[in-house]
Amino acid sequence: MMRLERRSHVPLHLAIIAPLAAIFAALLLAAGLIAAADVNPLTAYGEMVNGTFGSRLSIAEMLTRATPLIFTGLAAAVAFRARLWNIGGEGQFFVGALITAWIGHSLGVPGWIGIPILMLAGMAAGAALLAGPAFLRLRFGVDEVVTTLLLNFIVILFVGLMIEGPLRDPLAFGWPSSVPVNGDYRLPDLIPRTRLHIGLLVAIAAASAVWLILARTVFGTETRAAGLNASAAAFAGIALPQTIMGVALLSGALAGLAGSVEVMGVTAGVTTTMSPGFGYAGIVVAMLAALHPAGVVAAAVFVATVFVGADAMSRATGVPSFIADVIVALCLLTMIVALLFTTYRVRR
Amino acid sequence: MTKVLELNGITKRFGTLTANDDVTLTLEDGEILALLGENGAGKTTLMNILFGHYAADKGSVRVFGKELPPGLPRAAIEVGVGMVHQHFTLAGNLTVLENVMLGSEPLTRTRSARGEARKKLLQISERFGLPVNPEAKVRTLSVGERQRVEILKALYRDARILILDEPTAVLARPEAMRLFETLRDMTKEGLSLIFISHKLHEVMAASDRVAVLRGGRIVAERKTPETTPEELAELMVGRKVERPVRQDHEIGAPVLIAKDVSVEEDGDLRLDDVSFAVHAGEILGIVGVSGNGQSSFGALLSGLAHPSAGQLTLLNEDISHLGPRGMIHAGAGRVPEDRHAEGVVGELSLWENAVLERLRTPEFSHRGFVRQRAARDYTAGLIERFDIRGASPDTRTRLLSGGNMQKLILGRVLTNGPRFVLANQPTRGLDEGAIASVHAELLAARAEGAAILLISEELEEAVALSDRIQAIVKGRLSESISADEADPQRLGLMMAGVWKENDDAA
Numbered sequence A: 001m002m003r004l005e006r007r008s009h010v011p012l013h014l015a016i017i018a019p020l021a022a023i024f025a026a027l028l029l030a031a032g033l034i035a036a037a038d039v040n041p042l043t044a045y046g047e048m049v050n051g052t053f054g055s056r057l058s059i060a061e062m063l064t065r066a067t068p069l070i071f072t073g074l075a076a077a078v079a080f081r082a083r084l085w086n087i088g089g090e091g092q093f094f095v096g097a098l099i100t101a102w103i104g105h106s107l108g109v110p111g112w113i114g115i116p117i118l119m120l121a122g123m124a125a126g127a128a129l130l131a132g133p134a135f136l137r138l139r140f141g142v143d144e145v146v147t148t149l150l151l152n153f154i155v156i157l158f159v160g161l162m163i164e165g166p167l168r169d170p171l172a173f174g175w176p177s178s179v180p181v182n183g184d185y186r187l188p189d190l191i192p193r194t195r196l197h198i199g200l201l202v203a204i205a206a207a208s209a210v211w212l213i214l215a216r217t218v219f220g221t222e223t224r225a226a227g228l229n230a231s232a233a234a235f236a237g238i239a240l241p242q243t244i245m246g247v248a249l250l251s252g253a254l255a256g257l258a259g260s261v262e263v264m265g266v267t268a269g270v271t272t273t274m275s276p277g278f279g280y281a282g283i284v285v286a287m288l289a290a291l292h293p294a295g296v297v298a299a300a301v302f303v304a305t306v307f308v309g310a311d312a313m314s315r316a317t318g319v320p321s322f323i324a325d326v327i328v329a330l331c332l333l334t335m336i337v338a339l340l341f342t343t344y345r346v347r348r
Numbered sequence B: 001m002t003k004v005l006e007l008n009g010i011t012k013r014f015g016t017l018t019a020n021d022d023v024t025l026t027l028e029d030g031e032i033l034a035l036l037g038e039n040g041a042g043k044t045t046l047m048n049i050l051f052g053h054y055a056a057d058k059g060s061v062r063v064f065g066k067e068l069p070p071g072l073p074r075a076a077i078e079v080g081v082g083m084v085h086q087h088f089t090l091a092g093n094l095t096v097l098e099n100v101m102l103g104s105e106p107l108t109r110t111r112s113a114r115g116e117a118r119k120k121l122l123q124i125s126e127r128f129g130l131p132v133n134p135e136a137k138v139r140t141l142s143v144g145e146r147q148r149v150e151i152l153k154a155l156y157r158d159a160r161i162l163i164l165d166e167p168t169a170v171l172a173r174p175e176a177m178r179l180f181e182t183l184r185d186m187t188k189e190g191l192s193l194i195f196i197s198h199k200l201h202e203v204m205a206a207s208d209r210v211a212v213l214r215g216g217r218i219v220a221e222r223k224t225p226e227t228t229p230e231e232l233a234e235l236m237v238g239r240k241v242e243r244p245v246r247q248d249h250e251i252g253a254p255v256l257i258a259k260d261v262s263v264e265e266d267g268d269l270r271l272d273d274v275s276f277a278v279h280a281g282e283i284l285g286i287v288g289v290s291g292n293g294q295s296s297f298g299a300l301l302s303g304l305a306h307p308s309a310g311q312l313t314l315l316n317e318d319i320s321h322l323g324p325r326g327m328i329h330a331g332a333g334r335v336p337e338d339r340h341a342e343g344v345v346g347e348l349s350l351w352e353n354a355v356l357e358r359l360r361t362p363e364f365s366h367r368g369f370v371r372q373r374a375a376r377d378y379t380a381g382l383i384e385r386f387d388i389r390g391a392s393p394d395t396r397t398r399l400l401s402g403g404n405m406q407k408l409i410l411g412r413v414l415t416n417g418p419r420f421v422l423a424n425q426p427t428r429g430l431d432e433g434a435i436a437s438v439h440a441e442l443l444a445a446r447a448e449g450a451a452i453l454l455i456s457e458e459l460e461e462a463v464a465l466s467d468r469i470q471a472i473v474k475g476r477l478s479e480s481i482s483a484d485e486a487d488p489q490r491l492g493l494m495m496a497g498v499w500k501e502n503d504d505a506a
Helices: A012-036 A041-053 A056-081 A089-106 A111-140 A144-164 A199-216 A218-228 A230-235 A240-267 A278-288 A293-317 A323-343 B043-051 B073-079 B096-101 B114-127 B143-156 B173-188 B200-206 B229-237 B294-302 B324-330 B339-343 B350-358 B372-385 B402-414 B432-447 B459-465 B488-495
Strands: A003-006 A344-347 B003-014 B017-028 B032-037 B058-063 B081-084 B161-165 B192-197 B209-214 B217-223 B254-265 B268-279 B283-287 B309-314 B332-335 B420-424 B451-455 B468-473
Touching (some): A012 A041, A012 A278, A012 A293, A012 A323, A041 A056, A041 A293, A056 A089, A056 A278, A056 A293, A089 A111, A089 A144, A089 A240, A111 A144, A199 A218, A199 A240, A199 A293, A218 A240, A240 A278, A278 A293, A278 A323, A293 A323, A323 A344, B003 B192, B017 B192, B017 B217, B032 B173, B032 B200, B032 B229, B043 B081, B081 B143, B096 B114, B096 B143, B114 B143, B143 B161, B173 B200, B229 B432, B254 B451, B268 B309, B268 B451, B283 B432, B283 B488, B294 B324, B294 B332, B294 B420, B294 B451, B324 B332, B332 B402, B339 B402, B350 B402, B420 B432, B432 B451, B432 B459, B468 B488
Parallel strands (some): B081 B161, B161 B192, B283 B468
Antiparallel strands (some): A003 A344, B003 B058, B254 B268, B254 B309
16 A cells, blocks of 8 residues: 655755656646647657747747746745735736836836836735735635635736726727836846846846745744744744735735836736736746745746747647647646655655 | 464564564453553554554564454454544544444445444444444534544444554543443453553553553563553653652742633633632642633633633733733743644744744844844754754754654743743643653742643643642632642542532532
């Protein structure tokens, strides 16, 4: 009979192997689907890697995609550590984006001050959106998985309403887009003649800041304690409601910042199709990273590779690029299984 | 007498740890064998091997002369071995009958044979003197009744050898004594029993023979009438262990005073107009059958529950509405009832747990950042001073044994120089060596003038440590008696609600 036995500690090599094994397993499973489309999976994956790392331009494109994923991955990691199940990254991304475009369209201050203001506005919007579900959970015990998930759809419909109505860009020739941010508030390019902008540096800085907060501060320690054993944390005098609310504000702010940076760095205006699911993919990123901020950066690069590579693969082989979503979703499942094997060992 | 069960040279290793080392043990027909040993001596592993939950690395298990295939619980059940686990494995939303039937019917059967099953259950229940109502939902039963269902479950599967893992861990004293009487009667019906325990008085009261396990080996076997608790204690621990003795000394002024305190939880009155005082240098013992308001008492004095009426003062400061941090700041130290659930966060390191209560004090943080070096140094000091074994400040706390975990909790409480200490079930589940050191620490704190309130379900412990004792019954406190007056009979009456001035005494 097989049984699972808890490991006394997770060795470092396992912590690193687990996500790699999960990714490998997900690619293996997806290979079945690619083969079913009459394409050699090895050819397809070759095209994928080539499409991402084949040129300076494609690498820059991959990093451009990784930028919002780092933010949404951090948002999920911060929340999940405290057992606050924020599935609403997508909605928080969009409110951050919308408020940035709206304020950024008519703000009359120079760029060096306007950009930080817009970032803060995006963060505030994301934080405010998660504060509601967090409050409902703390006050009435309403399951935040349901509330945050459903808010995503409400927010996206709201965005649709705004860009067809009050925030419609009259110069977009009927294409549903919001007004763009003022040119002064476009983020400078990191590599000239690519879409890659300095938002990537902001994202990496955010990852470092989150690491510092979680590992070194009183708030971070209390967050971890509350997430791991709420009743022991309460006994020790940690104020659980304030801690959970603090986590919610931080998590929502990070996801809102993702939207803000994406608008200022890439799209200028908001469209309902600007996110290929950055909020949801952030959950996968956080899980692949085992909720560690440094891991989030690496996992975001991987997921961005799949997204960008899948387009190239699709062009070369005819496999629909939706395979990217399949691979990312499979990664979540395989990673959850892999985490089981890092926490427990199998015995006979 | 015939041997119904033989364990031969059982060895089991987990990684580097040898849980069982060449254990050989037999059980005679109709006998009650006690398997005595401290936590971690390998008792539970041995029984899991016998029952087929684990496969032994070496050795064999023979039941009624037939060798059992290793690692197959079903094989053990089929030859008539039944196991009653320490933590019950019952489904609360099902009835007694359904729980008993669960797993004994093939899945492929379309109609379950409730009628027959019910008849068989009632038969067994009568034959072994284990009365139950088959249609009662398990959720509504008391712990004692639930245990009865567990035993019936094993008997229903025609067990002739019954293994009970720490059967009294969840029972109050009278319930435990009743259980042992029942077990004794069951042997007359042809059952043979092994029960696992680390409590000496139980072993002395209930067994025919004792096997003592230490460090994975059988170190001694004795016929129960031919041994003494002292001898068993020494065999179990491997050295002479004596619990420290309370010395008489001057009792100081009142430190913690509760005046007409009531506590309500979810609209129910859990503490009913309770008044008491704990003085400097005094241990006040609160005894009682579990479930009479002890947990509300603990919550009140930890800062997690607040009086709905009355007042709680500590050193003349009103602490009625202070939370845990406020209580600690006011000079209270708190040892929680359940160290795993409330005492520590198992996944955090020792140092994080050591400073968790005082994370926001300048000693351990500065401008919102944790002073890790100070915290680690402090924890290293605790490890040294309180003899916490096998750990460094960065060890994950869940890896500590129960005794060492309790020392960590006591350490973080006592090094803070508390004027009042709440010790809620401080030795529950600990082995003899750890109990002695916890007692020594509490008495040392008393000698230094701390006022200590001890909540305990172990009468020996309460009598040995306390200067005064009060009983808690249905949320009300009895009169206080001095430790010298506390004979078992008087305490028994008090715990049953019979004391002077108790108008609604039965």
